[in-house]
Amino acid sequence: MGQQNNLGYDKTDPISIFEYAIPLIGKTLRQVVGDEVIHDYHSDPNNKGGLGQMVEELYYHYKPNSSPEPDFAEAGVELKVTGLKQLKDLTLQIKERLVVDMINYVDVIKEPFEMSTFYRKFKLLLLIFYLYERGIKQFDRFFIYVALWKIPEKDLLIIKHDYQVIIDKIKRGEAHLLSEGDTEYLGACRKGQKDDPLCKQPNSEIGALKRAFSLKPAYMRTVLEYIKKSGKPAVVNFEYRIRDNQLVSAKELEHKSFEDIILDKFSSFIGMSYEQLCTAIGCRYDSSKDKYALLANRIVLGKPGKVNQSEEFKKAGLQLKTIRVQENGNIREAMSFENINYYEVLETEHWEDSRLYEIFSGRFLFVVFRANGQKIRYYDERRNAFFEEDSYSLDNVFFWTMPTQDLELAKFYWCGIKKAIQEDHIAPEFFPKNERFHVRPKGVNARDLTENPNGGLAKKYCYWFNNNYVTEIVRNNGTK
DNA sequence: GCATGATCATGC
């Protein structure tokens, strides 16, 4: 039986701790522990009481610790209570990244990964998801899912590399330049208030913003997807099997970083023209607008498919994007992103929790094709005629993260978009634009409409990089 | 030439 004591669960057994959480589902903390307990807790001025802390104290009956050990030290389980938000279309989404542990810049560089607080706490998580609702007290929010979540070994290898990237940056005296986009699954996210004092960092006099280790929203979204797919409100992921669309194996990751493995997949194709690539890969001319993107995807996957749907890209919030450069080095087209989800923008309070922030602060894999002066001659079956078009060659491939000052600019861009939607001005003359970003329609055609949160229907618009911003990015990354 | 609106092919 183990030590049940009078707690109601065995604190040495992860499964027992998990099962004890299940009765929370569908209820609020107040409903489960009672009005009086909540009242007493709050009448003590020492209790500031985040929901996670309240669950620990009032439901699991132990005092939260701030030690490097996991909350349930004997079972190796760390308890995390984390928010979901529900959009007007009723879909549940991750509200924010999962923050694990503050980064102490001075101490962290002395800790190898295996000794780090992060690693010790994070191998096994008990995740309790609640529904975030504005204006509702924490203890009146409903619990929705419970998951006992073991980080898969392969993910740990990627996370270990992420950790090293962050540590190395701090060692170089660049803690003030850290960005969530530097890494794949584990991010150094902003933490704390605007006017918090800057932190000391080793090897530089420059103060750095407070940051914490966190699992990225993209990673958490894959956890949520797993739970949704299971069809059960309480899951254990130990039997987790990844079925398809894996780009790399754990074995490869032991010797090489994820990004190097991906870049290597392109190396033998660099310099090849469209026709040469078709021959090398074994596909034929394709008249679609995204034919170069399809080629890039095939190079990574070794078969048709979408790299952005691969397990690693989804968990990391990585995006593969294809760019065509003219012979003179200019880039004709702007770069489009997702359609703006008007509900999501309206219901998101903070820029850092927005979908756009996630996209822009994420990491990109840019695959650059360059006009090579030759022509492709092809026969168009639908139009029943021969055509000619410029041929492009694979020129350069690189990972990229948006610099922080551009991300700052994106914040104003997002706020402008939000304001336009709030005021029911979903129209080009009301959307913001600046030297990097703009808003433009994207749909099947001009009559492609979607629901307007203010009532009625609205045209579909999406987020864009200006074409000269794309040109600048490509120029700064080794393409002439 | 550039900014902006419109659309295409594909896959789930």
Next chain:
DNA sequence: GCATGATCATGC
């Protein structure tokens, strides 16, 4: 039916 990943088309 719709999102995705793009490029095409046009008017100033």
